[in-house]
Amino acid sequence: MAYAKRSEGIARAKTNNNNRNGVNAKTSAKTSNTSATTKSKVANASPQEEAIFLLKELRNLIFKEYGVKLQLRDSRVSTKIGHAAREKLGLDIAAQVKKKGGNKKFDWQKWNTKLFTKLFGQPDALKYAPEVVAIFMSMLYDTISTDPEQAIADLVEFNRASLERRNSFQEQEEEELDDLDDELDEELDEDEEDIEDELDEDLDEDDELDEEDEDE
Secondary structure (H helix, E strand, O other), X not given: OHHHHHHHHHHHHHHHXXXXXXXXXXXXXXXXXXXXXXXXXXXXXXHHHHHHHHHXXXXXXXXXXXXXXXXXXXXXXXXXXXXXXXXXXXXXXXXXXXXXXXXXXXXXXXXXXXXXXXXXXXXXXXXXXXXXHHHHHHOOOXXXXXXXXXXXXXHHHHXXXXXXHHHHHHHHHHHHHHHHHHHHHHHHHHHXXXXXHHHHHHHHXXXXXXXXXHHO
């Protein structure tokens, strides 16, 4: 009786072990097949499809690691179009308001945060497609091509030049501040030297007085 129970237990253990091995084998095979399928898809894909796959992998990785969602090309172009349109329109309106004179002055803060956004939305979240904004701008300015694609390129270039100009101004201001700091440091050094010279003179005078007292 005991032998029969022991045999039954051994048989049951073998069955369970076989079942576990079967499950593990199926899981391993499934994972291997999925990996093989993914590799097969990438291997047989066109360069464009491979690039799209890689782009998705990168964006997912960066988002999981840093919580940052990388912008795509179209989004970046749209943002540049938005900034270019806002600045170019603002400069034009400001110049005309100044030329007209009077008590009304152009308020950049109001234009950037209220007036422009009311019509176009934020530069990085435009209400209209970049092509629409580009065509609209070409209706106002002869420096913007009437061809939609070229108009977009013109606005992108305007944004690049504007950013380069601002960076140049910032560098110039920083250099001027550094020069001012150097001048102040030199003045302080000169003042310290003058004070030290005065102290040395006072000490020499005190020594002379002491000598005179001793002679008396």
